[in-house]
Amino acid sequence: MxxxxxxxxxxxxxxxxxxxxxxxxxxxxxxxxxxxxxxxxxESAPAILQVAAAEVALNDSYESAESSLTGDTGDIEGLGEDYRTALSTATQALAQALKSTTAGTPARQSLLTITGLVSSYGDLVQQAYVNRDNADLRDAYLGYAETMLRGDDGSPKKVRDGDSDILARLVKVQGKQLRLLDQQTSxxxxxxxxxxxxxxxxxxxxxxxxxxxxxxxxxxxxxxxxxxxxxxxxxxxxxxxxxxxxxxxxxxxxxxxxxxxxxxxxxxxxxxxxxxxxxxxxxxxxxxxxxxxxxxxxxxxxxxxxxxxxxxxxxxxxxxx
Known part of the structure; x- marks a missing residue:
């Protein structure tokens, strides 16, 4: 060669x-x-937005319920259309989030738990309405509902590992989804x-x-x-x-x-x-x-x-x- x-x-x-x-x-x-x-x-965008929508709707539902029950028109309007709309929006958003979450099986299990807690939260608000003529019982049920929704102090706070209120659980699920989003976009x-x-x-x-x-x-x-x-x-x-x-x-x-x-x-x-x-x-x-x-x-x-x-x-x- x-x-x-x-x-x-x-x-x-x-x-x-x-x-x-x-x-x-x-x-x-x-x-x-x-x-x-x-x-x-x-995947990521719909999942993140559904959880965010659920969080906002749940906050709005409580504000509307409290305003209706402690206001002057509670006997006439009841819980009000705003409350029912917000709670329905939150329930639908949670159902969609359960289908689309990108945070895996633990997030789905957490969302299932949250869905059950939201149902219990709605029952507490309903009890507050049933007892609207008794200010002490009404306020007690509203307080229970707020604690279930927002935690012990009923105010925005940094979520800790041990927090078990509805919004804290949603924040934890959202945190996992946002971390995945960061990985996907980095x-x-x-x-x-x-x-x-x-x-x-x-x-x-x-x-x-x-x-x-x-x-x-x-x-x-x-x-x-x-x-x-x-x-x-x-x-x-x-x-x-x-x-x-x-x-x-x-x-x-x-x-x-x-x-x-x-x-x-x-x-x-x-x-x-x-x-x-x-x-x-x-x-x-x-x-x-x-x-x-x-x-x-x-x-x-x-x-x-x-x-x-x-x-x-x-x-x-x-x-x-």
Missing amino acids: TGTRAFLIRRLVTLLALSAAIAAALFTAYYGVSRNAQAVRD FGWLLSLAWWVLVPAAYLALAVLLVRTQRFLRHRFRRRFNPSLLVATGLLLLAVPTLAVFTYQTQDRLSQARTSLRQPNIGRSPDTTNKRVSTKMAETHWRTGAVVWIPMGGALLAALVFVGLQPRIDEYRFRAR
């Missing part, structure tokens, strides 16, 4: 290996970001390693080697261009920066979604927030779909390299004497 043929074979193997490496690194890095866009839109160290080290290293090594190979072929075979290697180089130089831009844009939308879902009082306008998040994530749909093209692009790149070098290798075949 001549030295040139051996060199070309080694170069072909190296280029094919680098083509596989860049495709694998790109797929891993791109998929790591793109997979979370759909999860945030279809550009962690693995993705940073992939995008800042692995992909650039494979990209530069392959680009440099493709250019050097074309210069060698032009010098050795007196041909100005190698069409296949030229196309392979163009594909590489176009695809990687494009996917990097798509990744940046997708990550930016994920960060915006996280900011929206961490705003205070999102439970008061869950539909508006959900629409905002869905719109942002919908903008990433066609970008996330590009992940399926990466393996095909890697295969095409390898094929172009093979087509570009194999004929030159064949020119150096010889017969043993």
